[in-house]
Amino acid sequence: MSTYKSDFLNTLSTRGYIHQCSDATGLDALAAKGDVTAYIGFDCTAKSLHVGSLVQIMLLHWAQELGQKSIALMGGGTTRVGDPSGRDESRKLLTLEDIEDNKRGIQQVFAKFLRFGSGPRDALMIDNAEWLTKLNYLDMLRDVGRHFSVNRMLAMDSVKLRLEREHELSFIEFNYMVLQAYDFAELARRYGCNLQMGGSDQWGNIINGIDLGRRMGTHQLFALTTPLITLASGAKMGKTSSGAVWLNADMLSPYGYWQFWRNTEDADVGRFLKLFTALPLAEIAKLEALGGSEINIAKKMLADKATAMLHGQKAAEDASETARKTFEEGESAAGLPTLELDLSAGVGVLQAAVLAGFASSNGEARRSIQGGAIRVNDVAVSDEKMQLTAASLNSEGVIKLSMGKKKHVLIKPKQG
């Protein structure tokens, strides 16, 4: 595998980040000199990125670690249009306020993975709204639009999919790829950017950027895409029992994040250690070699390292300790999510389960109890009319309410 001259491509290749590359040899030569300026675009479609974008973030991380320059591009402009790639229905258009809001949420994460600044090796964060919002339609058509062939655009996967399935593709979405291509060319001109990376579904869009760059007279541009990360079982990655795996701590706690990695399937551990931690390959090889239940050591390492990268060492240790107490000692560890309730008049278990987020209605909570899923202080609840009162508090002054093996909430009495 180690056929590259540069640490950059060698590392990316051996850790499993490379799916396609437009000109590996040419890129390798640049990387060997530390002359790569790589960017990845992130659209602001939600208040936080989720693990689905983590491979991309890691890519920027490695680029910087391995002597290149990284640019995190916020899609403040492109999000106003909406990327049709990989979707068979239009996204609903977001309001400008939502986009700004989302952008603020997304930006927080990058500081954990990149060093920003103004030095030559410092990473940059740029918003494509900076130039996209200033474009003039006629100028745009004459300067950029003339380089695009509609014939070719129609052949692009993102477009073809919609056309073949006879699903609507609006004109605004059709323009997304033009804007993304323009971004690449603009970054090349402004910042000497020469590499765009992204998920495999972005290949077409990136290639368009390379073509546009050539026609507009920029230096040679390169494309590098990552494989689509799926679980060994074939499912898409990134869901937990309680929804998407968000990167922002206010949307998924470090403990929840740690749990996500801890629950990785056996067959994925090695691959994920390479992709989502910076652990040296030699160490990963040792962990991968563990068999049987010992593989859990590797899973804990994965959870520790991945959580530490995102939320910091301290948060990772806390999460790890909370999990150890909860699962290995069966205690009600203080690090579990808590819920304050006024217990003076008693609170029904059904209501408590709903408030804890275990069920979305009393009926659902009731069914869970009938299925034996709900436990109070580790004792299965059989009576759905059970009341939680001050008498239910355990020796630590809390009530441990659980659903299934993995969902636990500590209920604390509300003070005055």
Add this chain to the structure above:
RNA sequence: GGGGGAGUGUCCCGAGUGGCAAAGGGGGGGGACUGUAAAUCCCCUGGCUUCGCCUUCGUAGGUUCGAGUCCUACCUCCCCCA
């Protein structure tokens, strides 16, 4: 503009003779087995003040003891002709 077809449980796909809270999948949740894994098996998957009541089949009316199912109008989407 003319002709034809379709919209089903707000996660998705999809059956549905006038008696239907509505078949079957997928997805999701839980249980068993395990190792907080996978695979497998079992249960659940409209709401509520739950031996009952309420709300659901594009929208609004109508026929009927009773309508997802029949009739009328409207909306949306698709196909053919122009």
